[in-house]
Amino acid sequence: MSHNTIALNQQRQPLDHLDSVWLFGYGSLIYKADFPYLQRKPACIYGWQRRFWQGSHDHRGTPEAPGRVLTLIEAPGERCAGMAYQVTPQTFTHLDHREKNGYLRFFTELHWQDEPGQTAGLVYLASADNEAYLGPDSDAAIAAHIAVSAGPSGPNSEYLLQLAAALRELGEHDEHVFAIERELLNLLA
Template sequence: MSADTIEHNRNRFDFSGVDSIWLFGYGSLIYKVDFPFLEKRPATIHGWQRRFWQASHDHRGTPEAPGRVVTLIAEPGATCMGMAYRVSPKVFEHLDVREKNGYLRFTTTMTFDNGSHAEGLVYIATESNDAFLGHAPDADIARQIKFAAGPSGPNAEYLLRLAESLRALGDDCPHTFAIESHLRSVTESDT
């Protein structure tokens, strides 16, 4: 599948008669909220884990030197904490462009802090997209992130802001924090 998923996402869901829908963010959507929302709440989804397995050719890297950003990988028993936003369907006109590099919208069940549940949408970059990189050792991912930059800024900024946001949510994401630790080690050894 092509990495450009704009049209595919626009044809995936019919929002006729829908006033608002929940959106689950687990990466930059936690801290870079450049869209209007009606409500915002911490939430968790089950059966998924956050991984830096997706290339960023358009935001945090270039086609010649892609960065790495997060996607979700199915994992029974896993949980992924993030932020849920209740939004107007019109928001997806912007978000489908922002998340175009291999991400597709899927339906998910979110659990809020008070134990209540809601159905919503989440962007996931699956293995079938051209920008999927897959697993690599944490230290290798950190090195790739250290040297990548794109129109949205340095890839390291993405990683550091995500780690900071996850800590603020009270989330323990060993994968993200291990890569952050490697990034800091690589940066210190270069000085």
């Protein structure tokens, strides 16, 4: 699958018939909401974990030297916390462009963190069959890759450090993210 997924997302999942859609963010969408939204709430999804296994050719790296950003991997029994945004379907013109580097939209069940209840929502996921997928590596190797990567949206290290801070602000512990952050901070020291 091509790493530019804009047309594919729009073909497989037209949203024009809906008044609003909930979007779940587990990476930069937690701390960087550069789009209009109707409301925002902490939420989580079950059966998934964040991993720095996706290449970024367009934001935190370049086509010649992609950075590393997050995707989700299936993990039965696990919980992934993040931020949910209620948006209008028109917002996906921007979001599909922002998340075009190998990410497809999927509906999943969102569970609210601060109140009872759940709802269906969309999440962007980059699976192993997209051209930008980098796959697993050691925490030290991922941190070393992040330390030297940069793209139009800034240094790859900024993405990791802002995400770690946002997770702490939410009161969440993510061992994968924090282990790579520790390795990165050691490299930068």
